[in-house]
Amino acid sequence: MAQPSPGARRLTVAVVLAPLLAALALWAFAWPAARTAPRDxxxxxxxxxxxxxxxxxxxxxxxxxxxxxxxxxxxxxxxxxxxxxxxxxxxxxxxxxxxxxxxxxxxxxxxxxxxxxxxxxxxxxxxxxxxxxVVAAPASDPRGAALTASVLPLVMAGLATGAAVTFLGLGGVRAALALSGASALVGLAAAGIADSWLGVLTGDWWAEAGVLGLSTLAVAAAAAGLSSLVGRAGLGVVGALVMLVGNPFSGAASAPRMLPEPAGAIGQWLPPGAGASLLRSVAFFDGAAAVGPALTLTWWAVLGLGAVLLGDALGPRTASTESPTETREPVAVS
Structure with a gap:
């Protein structure tokens, strides 16, 4: 029996993959929204x-x-x-x-x-x-819509930073410095917009910039780090995790305890949820209850940067263990 051609297989994968991704995205976003209610x-x-x-x-x-x-x-x-x-x-x-x-x-x-x-x-x-x-939302954002809307742009900025470092071929210390520097600039720009211009954040300006930068670095380092270890497919894995799971499970629009379990708990272990919680603590509560989400973001950033350095160290070693292709001179036949 004749096997399908590579083109036919690719077509089948594309046709099947599209509805699967659509179903996954619909489940991830619609399920928590449809089941929002107070739980403990x-x-x-x-x-x-x-x-x-x-x-x-x-x-x-x-x-x-x-x-x-x-x-x-x-x-x-x-x-x-x-x-x-x-x-x-x-x-x-x-x-x-x-x-x-x-x-x-x-x-x-x-x-x-x-x-x-x-x-x-x-x-x-x-x-x-x-x-x-007792602790009122700012008059410029009484419904918290601006803070909720900030989650997705920070995730996208982190993914874009990780992708840029990966496609530019940066590795090792240079990649770590690029990720850290770009994330810090994102934090400064975001604080300038959200605090100085829009007035939707009312806490310490530098602390807010640090939180916004750390939230970006957690995603950027994870994306670049996994790509450094497994290839560019790592970008897709981290992107799917933070976009399709981390964003809808963050609880930024309501509260983690308002989401069905285990969505609320999972969301707080991912950068979007931890970043939103930490930003609320710093912007409105003088840093109260900031330790947990700060540690979560820090671990994501540290592990991601560690993976970047490890991938760079393993690259030359892997190349040196591969036996070079032998070339033989053709033997002349007399």
Whole structure:
């Protein structure tokens, strides 16, 4: 039986690959969006023990599995927990009625959800709910849309930087310096746009630039590093990972705890999710809860740069172990 020609095989691969990639992209983006809901969302309750116990039971009854309750003695302790990013918000029981403490800078979606849940809870008793935004989102970006929109451009900048270093044939120390320098410039430019011009970031300017640059370097180094070890296919592997998984699983548009498991957890181990969390901490919370995402980005950057150096070191050694092609002089026949 005749085997298909190489052209026919390539055509078959292209026809099959396109719908598979489309299905993967649709699943990665649509599944978390369609299943967005609070899951063990950290929420504080403060006030007298008798009143807070009743409130906890009511919240658990109306919203089963939605909240992870943290108890605090008073409003000051609850506010401190919000500012430390221990909880997304809190409900304070007062003689005048419940008070909802939110943090729209942490997540406008969660802040609105919390306010709605407390309002529904108080409607049964006719009490009025007072809402206080403890850490408010900037007036120029009240819905957090600009911060969410920054995730994809940083990923694209990282992939472009890694691809440029790979296609230019840079290796070793020169590649590491190029990746670091380009990422630092991306961070400076992004901070200039987001903070100085648009005003959607309100933290320390240099810290924000560092976070934006580190987020870019994590992707760029991973792309260039894997390409240095396995060839240019490494660019496609890292690109698919951060674009089709890291971006929709980042939780930047809502919160990691709003995504179905394990999407929220996976997203925080990838550069887009870790970068978004770290940027919120630095821009709005004076660096609170920044250690985890900072370590994640650092590990991606260090491992990627290490792979770049390792690939450069293994290249000459591999070439030296290959036996050269022997050439023999033709023997003249007399």
């Amino acid at each position: 969302l950290p929420l504080g309750v403060a006030g007298p023990a008798s009143a807070t116990s009743a409130l906890e039971r009511q919240l658990a009854g109306r919203h089963p599995g939605a909240f992870e309750i943290h108890r605090y003695d008073d409003e000051a302790a609850a506010r401190a927990a919000i500012e430390d990013r221990t909880v997304y918000g809190a409900v304070v029981v007062t003689p005048e009625g419940p008070e909802a403490l939110t943090a729209s800078a942490a997540s406008p979606v969660v802040a609105q959800l919390l306010q709605q849940a407390v309002t529904e809870q108080a409607a049964a008793t006719g009490a009025r709910v007072r809402t206080v935004d």
